[in-house]
Amino acid sequence: MAVSPSGTKKWLPLESNPDVLNEFAAKLGFDTSQYAFCDVYGLDEELLALVPQPVLAVLLLFPITSKSEAAKQAEEARIQAEGQAVSSNVYFMKQTISNACGTIGVLHAIGNNQDKCTLAPGAFLERFFSDTASMTPEARGRYLEDPPVDAPDIDKAHKAAAQEGDTTPPALDEVVDLHFVALVHQSGCLFELDGRKAFPINHGPSTPDTLFKDAIAVVRKFMSTTDSVNFNLIALTTPQTE
Numbered sequence: 208m209a210v211s212p213s214g215t216k217k218w219l220p221l222e223s224n225p226d227v228l229n230e231f232a233a234k235l236g237f238d239t240s241q242y243a244f245c246d247v248y249g250l251d252e253e254l255l256a257l258v259p260q261p262v263l264a265v266l267l268l269f270p271i272t273s274k275s276e277a278a279k280q281a282e283e284a285r286i287q288a289e290g291q292a293v294s295s296n297v298y299f300m301k302q303t304i305s306n307a308c309g310t311i312g313v314l315h316a317i318g319n320n321q322d323k324c325t326l327a328p329g330a331f332l333e334r335f336f337s338d339t340a341s342m343t344p345e346a347r348g349r350y351l352e353d354p355p356v357d358a359p360d361i362d363k364a365h366k367a368a369a370q371e372g373d374t375t376p377p378a379l380d381e382v383v384d385l386h387f388v389a390l391v392h393q394s395g396c397l398f399e400l401d402g403r404k405a406f407p408i409n410h411g412p413s414t415p416d417t418l419f420k421d422a423i424a425v426v427r428k429f430m431s432t433t434d435s436v437n438f439n440l441i442a443l444t445t446p447q448t449e
């Protein structure tokens with residue numbers, strides 16, 4: 208989604224394509240032989256059963272519509288009025304770069320599973336999560352936008368990934384109305400992590416074993432808050448075998 212509160216940097220959007228995301232994550236230092244992104248082909252039980260287990264995170268690409276924006280505003284107002292429990296263990300960051308939602312979705316998926324994933328020493332992901340561990344969500348977004356001069360470069364890796372995939376990327380100045388969010392388990396709850404939102408969204412109790420089922424229930428709710436069927440789902444899970 209073309210959202211840039213700071214307005215200082217704009218990227219080409221990543222395609223919702225597991226091959227693209229896996230190559231991108233690998234370049235950033237993620238061990239894709241251990242866990243990898245894969246397609247979720249549909250919400251029918253037979254198709255959901257094809258997704259390898261365990262699932263560590265789900266990335267949802269959905270269309271931004273007037274209906275979804277109204278739901279977002281109502282949700283934020285409700286939470287501000289009623290409150291919610293958010294564990295300090297949740298890794299959350301804000302989006303300050305236009306069209307960076309795919310990258311931030313990947314960072315949210317991996318950042319909330321650092322205890323399970325292997326990151327190459329000295330690579331971007333290892334340095335990023337180490338440097339930003341104690342930062343605020345806003346500071347983490349700014350770090351991604353303007354990393355230290357001695358930090359591994361993500362701009363080149365992102366640009367290369369945005370050129371991959373099955374579709375031609377849009378022009379840099381084109382408005383993109385599709386947006387990625389991540390659904391993860393943390394501290395006994397299912398959290399929706401969206402860099403456009405003011406805070407993580409607690410969707411209720413969950414466990415590592417029920418994460419996928421619980422995330423699909425949230426996806427169904429998302430689908431009811433838009434006037435579109437243009438959705439795409441990707442799971443972070445054990446690599447698929449032939």
